[in-house]
Amino acid sequence: MTPELKKRATQFLQKRYPRAVVLERTTQLVNSETSTVEKPIYLMFALDPDSAVRQPAVVVPNLGSHNEVLQLATTCTALLEDLKRSVEVGYDNVVKRTASAINSTQMVDSPKLVVYTDTLYMPNDQALQIFASVGRLAEIIHEGDMHDSVFISYGAPNAETARAINASLKSQGVKTWFFPEDALPGQKLHRVMSDGIATHDRVLLTCSKESLGRPGVLNEIERVLEREAREGGAEILIPITLDDFVFADWAPTRRDIADQVRARVIAKFPPTSGTKDFDDAVGKLVAALRKGRRAP
Numbered sequence: 001m002t003p004e005l006k007k008r009a010t011q012f013l014q015k016r017y018p019r020a021v022v023l024e025r026t027t028q029l030v031n032s033e034t035s036t037v038e039k040p041i042y043l044m045f046a047l048d049p050d051s052a053v054r055q056p057a058v059v060v061p062n063l064g065s066h067n068e069v070l071q072l073a074t075t076c077t078a079l080l081e082d083l084k085r086s087v088e089v090g091y092d093n094v095v096k097r098t099a100s101a102i103n104s105t106q107m108v109d110s111p112k113l114v115v116y117t118d119t120l121y122m123p124n125d126q127a128l129q130i131f132a133s134v135g136r137l138a139e140i141i142h143e144g145d146m147h148d149s150v151f152i153s154y155g156a157p158n159a160e161t162a163r164a165i166n167a168s169l170k171s172q173g174v175k176t177w178f179f180p181e182d183a184l185p186g187q188k189l190h191r192v193m194s195d196g197i198a199t200h201d202r203v204l205l206t207c208s209k210e211s212l213g214r215p216g217v218l219n220e221i222e223r224v225l226e227r228e229a230r231e232g233g234a235e236i237l238i239p240i241t242l243d244d245f246v247f248a249d250w251a252p253t254r255r256d257i258a259d260q261v262r263a264r265v266i267a268k269f270p271p272t273s274g275t276k277d278f279d280d281a282v283g284k285l286v287a288a289l290r291k292g293r294r295a296p
Contacts, residue, residue, distance in 0.1 A: 004171055006042050009059040009116040012141060017055060019049040025083045029060070029072060038068060043076075043083050054107045056080045057114035066130065071185035073131045073138070076113065084109075088156035112137040118173050119144065132163060143173025147289040148201030150238070151177045153220045155211025161242060162206050164273035168282040174289055195225045202289060204238050207266065218252060225260055238288060239266045240281075 010022050023045040029038040042059035058076050063069065085096065113136060120127065121140040129139035153206070154162035159180075171257040175195045176182075197203055201225045211217050222235045239246070239261050246266060250258050267284060270277045 005061055005116075005118050006059055008139065008143070008173065009042065009044065009057065009141075012116060013044065013055065013057060013114070013153050015045040017046045017050070019050055019229050020046040020048040020055070022046050023083060023086075023175050025086075027079055029068070029075070031067075031071060040073065041072070043079055045080070045084060052108050054084065055110045055114060056084075057116060059116045061117065062119045062121070063115070063117040063127070064119075064123070066126075069122070069127050069130045071132070072115075073134045073136050075271070080113075114141060116141045117143070142176050146288065146291060147174045148217050148291060149175040149177070150202045150204050150289060151196040151200040152179075152204045152206070153197075153217060153224075154206035154207065155214045155217050157210035158206050158208050158242060158271075161269070161271050164278070165204070165206070165240075165269070165285075168273070168279070169286065169289075172286050174283075174286060179222065193220055194223060197227065202236055202238055204240065204285075205261070206269075207239055207241040207246040207250075207261075208243050209249070212246060212250050212252070218257070221257055221261065222254075225257065235264075237261070237264065239264055240269045240285070241270055242271045255273070 004023070010024070013022050025043045027043055029041050030036070031038055035240070039061065044057040044059065046055040046057065048055060049067050055078075058072065058080070060072065063072075067153060096135060113131070115127075115131075117140070118142065123139050124142065124145075127140055128138055152162055152166055162178070166176050167182070169176050177200055179192075183192050199222060203220070205217075205221060205224075220238070228234050229238050241247075246258075246261065252258055267281060269281045271280065
């Protein structure tokens with residue numbers, strides 16, 4: 001399990017319960033029939049002094065098969081009880097200073113378990129039914145449902161930067177389509193690109209002097225703009241740039257294409273990954289891809 005998934009789950013709980021202390025423990029999901037380790041998981045409790053509630057949560061990467069979900073549902077209660085007993089947290093009463101302090105042992109457990117995952121390989125309702133079958137209420141937080149999906153458009157000279165952006169977006173739960181990873185052998189290129197642009201929520205356009213003159217990239221821009229027009233001016237295209245070429249020097253045959261791209265906020269991206277500037281730029285991109293952020 002990546003530390004990033006645990007970090008994002010903690011942030012999710014702290015956003016829901018701003019004053020909560022989040023307890024956590026790493027453990028293993030073990031198959032009760034074979035005694036083999038399925039995968040590492042994180043157990044969490046958000047101790048919320050405002051509601052006096054302990055919110056249990058379990059963080060699981062790549063939540064998939066029926067047996068795996070059932071195993072999680074049947075074992076998580078005992079594992080969480082052990083974590084709950086291991087730590088005691090006291091709070092001052094900030095509402096009324098003369099009143100009694102709040103102690104975590106006096107809090108009430110939320111009846112609903114938060115199950116946080118980066119990937120869910122079954123319908124949400126089916127997973128909830130499995131938890132319900134063992135008497136456990138659950139709320140499944142699937143990161144793929146938090147963000148718009150995105151098709152990554154780029155020119156071959158910028159492939160390494162596009163690859164780094166794709167990896168960073170996927171590590172934060174964004175569903176992407178990236179040609180080297182997602183195109184299948186035998187597919188016709190024009191159909192692959194056309195379908196990708198038509199079926200993903202957003203299209204990320206990687207601009208540079210090298211990419212904006214390539215016929216394939218120009219064709220993809222045209223397809224996105226046509227789709228935006230069909231959908232009543234929806235915001236689908238997200239342009240980013242690796243240099244300043246797009247702002248003044250880019251002069252495609254169809255001037256209106258350049259005008260429509262420049263009419264948006266174009267984020268400057270450093271071409272090299274692994275830097276704070278690159279990570280900050282990806283963070284802004286993830287924020288732009290949050291569900292409900294784009295204009296319909």
